[in-house]
Amino acid sequence: MTSSQVLSAAVLVTLLMQPLHLLHADPYSPRSGSYEVIARLELPHVERWAVDKIAIICIPGARGGGEIPVPVLSANNPFAKCTAANLVIDGATLQYDIVCPGRGAARAHATYSLSPDKFTGHVAMVMGAKNMTMTEVQRARRVGDCGPADSRATIGSGLSAALDSF
Numbered sequence: 063m064t065s066s067q068v069l070s071a072a073v074l075v076t077l078l079m080q081p082l083h084l085l086h087a088d089p090y091s092p093r094s095g096s097y098e099v100i101a102r103l104e105l106p107h108v109e110r111w112a113v114d115k116i117a118i119i120c121i122p123g124a125r126g127g128g129e130i131p132v133p134v135l136s137a138n139n140p141f142a143k144c145t146a147a148n149l150v151i152d153g154a155t156l157q158y159d160i161v162c163p164g165r166g167a168a169r170a171h172a173t174y175s176l177s178p179d180k181f182t183g184h185v186a187m188v189m190g191a192k193n194m195t196m197t198e199v200q201r202a203r204r205v206g207d208c209g210p211a212d213s214r215a216t217i218g219s220g221l222s223a224a225l226d227s228f
Contacts, residue, residue: 093178094123096209101135106195107148120208130160132174134185136198140168141187166191179204 097119104111117135128145144162151157154177160170168190174183183199 093204094121095204096120097202098205099135099200102199103136104197104199108215122208134198162198
C-alpha cells in the first residue's frame with residue numbers, strides 16, 4: 063500500500079467511527095421516566111411571593127416535532143398550544159424558545175442544566191404583548207418509570223426525545 067492509500071484508509075475509518083460515537087447515550091441527558099418537579103413562579107420586584115409547586119411529570123422517550131421538551135407548570139399559563147423552536151444543546155445545557163401562534167402572543171425562553179437523573183431550569187416568560195417578564199424556576203429529580211398516575215396533559219413532550227433528535 064502506498065502512503066496515500068494508508069492515509070485514505072485512516073480517514074475512512076475515522077469517518078465511519080463518528081456515527082457510532084453519536085449512538086452512545088449522552089451522560090447529561092435525563093432518562094425517560096417520571097420526575098418530581100418543584101416549580102416556583104418568580105415575579106420581578108416582588109419578594110416573598112413565590113410559592114413552590116410540586117408536580118410529578120412523565121418525560122417519555124418519544125415526541126413529535128416542535129413539542130415543548132419540559133412543560134411550563136405555572137397555573138394559567140398560555141403555553142399549551144405553543145411549540146419549541148431553536149433547540150440548542152451545549153454540553154450539559156439545553157436551551158429553546160417557546161413560540162405561540164398569533165400577533166402579540168406569549169413567548170418564553172427556557173434554559174436547563176441537565177444530568178442523568180435530574181435537571182434544573184429557568185423559563186423566562188412574557189405574556190402576550192406585555193413588558194413584564196416572569197420566571198419559572200424548576201428543580202427536578204427522577205423518581206422512577208412513568209405510570210398511569212402521571213399527567214400526560216400537563217407534560218407536553220419528552221426532554222429525552224428532544225435530546226435524541228440531535
